[in-house]
Amino acid sequence: MASSPHPQDPHRWLEAVDDPAALAWVREHNAETLARLTGDADFPALRDDLLAILEAEDRIPFVVRRGPHYYNFWQDRAHPRGLWRRTPVAEYARPSPDWEVLIDLDALNAAEGENWVWHGAHCLRPRDADAPWRHCLISLSRGGADADVTREFDLVEKRWVDDGFQRPEAKGGIGWIDRDSVYVYTDFGEGSLTASGYPRVVKCWRRGTPLAAAETLFEGQADDLSVAAVHDPTPGFERDFISRAKAFYASELYLREADDRLRRIEVPDSAHKQVHRDWLLIEPREPWELAGTTHPAGSLLVADFAAWLAGRREVTVLFTPEAGRSLTDVTWTRHHLVLNVLEHVRNRLEVLTPGADGWRRAPLAGVPAAGSLSVAAVDEQESDELFLVASDYLTPTTLYHGRVGEPLSPLKRAPARFAAEGFAVTQHFATSADGTRVPYFQVARRDLAPHGDHPTLLYGYGGFEVSLLPAYSPGVGRGWLSRGGVYVVANIRGGGEYGPDWHQAALKEKRPRAFEDFAAVAEDLIARGVTSPRRLGIQGGSNGGLLVGNMLVRYPRLFGAVVCQVPLLDMRRYHELLAGASWMAEYGDPDGDDWEAFLRDLSPYHNLAPAVAYPPTLLMTSTRDDRVHPGHARKMLARLHELGQPALYYENLEGGHGGAADNPQRAQMQALAFTFLWQTLAGD
Numbered sequence: 001m002a003s004s005p006h007p008q009d010p011h012r013w014l015e016a017v018d019d020p021a022a023l024a025w026v027r028e029h030n031a032e033t034l035a036r037l038t039g040d041a042d043f044p045a046l047r048d049d050l051l052a053i054l055e056a057e058d059r060i061p062f063v064v065r066r067g068p069h070y071y072n073f074w075q076d077r078a079h080p081r082g083l084w085r086r087t088p089v090a091e092y093a094r095p096s097p098d099w100e101v102l103i104d105l106d107a108l109n110a111a112e113g114e115n116w117v118w119h120g121a122h123c124l125r126p127r128d129a130d131a132p133w134r135h136c137l138i139s140l141s142r143g144g145a146d147a148d149v150t151r152e153f154d155l156v157e158k159r160w161v162d163d164g165f166q167r168p169e170a171k172g173g174i175g176w177i178d179r180d181s182v183y184v185y186t187d188f189g190e191g192s193l194t195a196s197g198y199p200r201v202v203k204c205w206r207r208g209t210p211l212a213a214a215e216t217l218f219e220g221q222a223d224d225l226s227v228a229a230v231h232d233p234t235p236g237f238e239r240d241f242i243s244r245a246k247a248f249y250a251s252e253l254y255l256r257e258a259d260d261r262l263r264r265i266e267v268p269d270s271a272h273k274q275v276h277r278d279w280l281l282i283e284p285r286e287p288w289e290l291a292g293t294t295h296p297a298g299s300l301l302v303a304d305f306a307a308w309l310a311g312r313r314e315v316t317v318l319f320t321p322e323a324g325r326s327l328t329d330v331t332w333t334r335h336h337l338v339l340n341v342l343e344h345v346r347n348r349l350e351v352l353t354p355g356a357d358g359w360r361r362a363p364l365a366g367v368p369a370a371g372s373l374s375v376a377a378v379d380e381q382e383s384d385e386l387f388l389v390a391s392d393y394l395t396p397t398t399l400y401h402g403r404v405g406e407p408l409s410p411l412k413r414a415p416a417r418f419a420a421e422g423f424a425v426t427q428h429f430a431t432s433a434d435g436t437r438v439p440y441f442q443v444a445r446r447d448l449a450p451h452g453d454h455p456t457l458l459y460g461y462g463g464f465e466v467s468l469l470p471a472y473s474p475g476v477g478r479g480w481l482s483r484g485g486v487y488v489v490a491n492i493r494g495g496g497e498y499g500p501d502w503h504q505a506a507l508k509e510k511r512p513r514a515f516e517d518f519a520a521v522a523e524d525l526i527a528r529g530v531t532s533p534r535r536l537g538i539q540g541g542s543n544g545g546l547l548v549g550n551m552l553v554r555y556p557r558l559f560g561a562v563v564c565q566v567p568l569l570d571m572r573r574y575h576e577l578l579a580g581a582s583w584m585a586e587y588g589d590p591d592g593d594d595w596e597a598f599l600r601d602l603s604p605y606h607n608l609a610p611a612v613a614y615p616p617t618l619l620m621t622s623t624r625d626d627r628v629h630p631g632h633a634r635k636m637l638a639r640l641h642e643l644g645q646p647a648l649y650y651e652n653l654e655g656g657h658g659g660a661a662d663n664p665q666r667a668q669m670q671a672l673a674f675t676f677l678w679q680t681l682a683g684d
Helices: 020-037 043-055 105-112 305-309 474-479 500-504 512-527 543-554 578-587 594-602 631-642 663-682
Strands: 064-066 069-076 079-088 100-104 116-123 135-142 148-154 166-170 173-178 181-185 201-206 215-219 226-232 239-247 250-256 262-264 272-276 279-283 288-290 293-295 300-304 316-319 325-332 337-343 347-355 358-363 372-377 385-391 398-403 409-413 423-431 437-445 456-459 486-490 536-541 561-565 617-622 647-652
Touching: 020 631, 020 647, 020 663, 043 069, 043 474, 043 663, 079 105, 079 116, 100 105, 105 116, 116 173, 135 173, 173 226, 181 226, 201 226, 215 226, 215 239, 239 578, 279 305, 300 305, 316 337, 316 358, 325 372, 337 372, 347 372, 423 512, 437 512, 456 512, 456 663, 474 663, 486 512, 512 536, 512 543, 536 543, 536 663, 543 561, 543 631, 561 663, 617 631, 617 663, 631 647, 647 663
Parallel strands: 456 486, 456 536, 536 561, 561 617, 617 647
Antiparallel strands: 064 069, 069 079, 079 100, 116 135, 135 148, 148 166, 173 181, 181 201, 201 215, 226 239, 239 250, 250 262, 272 279, 279 300, 288 293, 300 316, 325 337, 337 347, 347 358, 372 385, 385 398, 398 409, 423 437, 437 486
């Protein structure tokens, strides 16, 4: 192992992902966990039911439109790795569309002796509207890792292009400029990656030439997060952009001009920026003073793009955040802009239309009155058609379709996967340690008696401005609610439920606010008579794994069980493990003053203590997770066992950061977690 300035860590050998000794350790602990949990009398039926849900033929096949077809990626029992397929647009409305299979991933894996996992398709829009869509770049990952390969596929001949564009395995990407050239940002060899392991070089690659001959267009710095490039093919607005992510919340955007010079779009690095046709959209993440006016974080501003490039700094305010109200998403169609606004974690949709007299506003017609709503344009270049997805914790997902200005109509409905009769979704507010009101959703029986003895699962995330919105989860319904459990989702600080300020309230040294919020929700559940510490379990993954890891060490008497998935737990070395360096804007720099100032206190691995009774814990991760290193979970389990604490461990050998590569693996992982929680919280 490489030398390190850090104090000796007796469990650091477990960071060697594929080391035979480390893998033998993994297999030993996997076997112990499987023996304990799969031997439960209810486990086989639970796993099989969860798998049946994941593989159900009557799921909604969500699609992307390319020309005359809708495209879909589909996994089922006969095709666990999946099919990439298409159907004519008119055919999709039928209950059982006639699908044409383009790529059978299971057959490809069998032929090549690989374990490819689907990572998506990027297809070139033909310049002639009547020409067929033909050229696609397909990304495939070994075992579900973030690193992937890219190959060219011909949609007309329905075959791989043998002498087409092929990007070797790496973190990065590739995108069309035209049929004979692409932007590529990937691992070009020594010095071409950032400290986070992402590309720092953008090149233009011509068909028929080796990748090594690609022309360098831009180079970021080694301490940047990443770089990327994109071609906008909108007729009349064909443009090329290069983006430089200096950190997670700081990026630069450049317009590539005809002479290959790069012109920086002059907006704050911390702001989100987007160019669409005539317009430049700007979303400040910090207060921004412009022409004597200070626009608050979370605003939405629009400017004429050509005028902005010419130096004019005139903007129109499209959205201003208010108490309890934030902007969560924007969606362009051909003539309109749809705003998705959260009001106390409930969606509201509004259509804005530019005209000679400014921007007209109107509600989006035909929208369901309740539930979580998300919007996507069917084809933003050609039409004002929208897809809208609606669901909540108890209502199966419905896919709506229509045009802006006309009522949307249901197109596909998913059937119920568990009996929701007698259940209710309620929203509550807990008061955190500093007086902040923290919202949370509770799913429980309507007649829930307040005797404090209900097995309750509390879920949270609290980071990276990610919002947890109500959504139908048949796995939770089958694995938890139908067995008599209460399910709770906490909208704590660090997330995006109330905009950038809600997120920034838990950044770096302020991270304990997220933990205090989560503890406040737990205490409110206990005070309301929903549950008690011995019946209260918590679950979180990735940044949510850091959350529940801190709850474990800070509030051990508050919980009866902890499920910690693909977690960050060693905050002394997180920045040296895989993509960890890219998150220092969120957590802080362990090599600077931050470690002694606050990061040590945020590191669950370093705060486990002897003579403390910790609740039973299940740690879950993936060997192929190349985003959050499996060493975090491995070392935490080793330290817990060193202290004689009750803890189980399961590491899936595939799956990447998602934890699983196919539906059987997903069902297994879900069933293990639910079984552990039910055994621990519902038993005597």
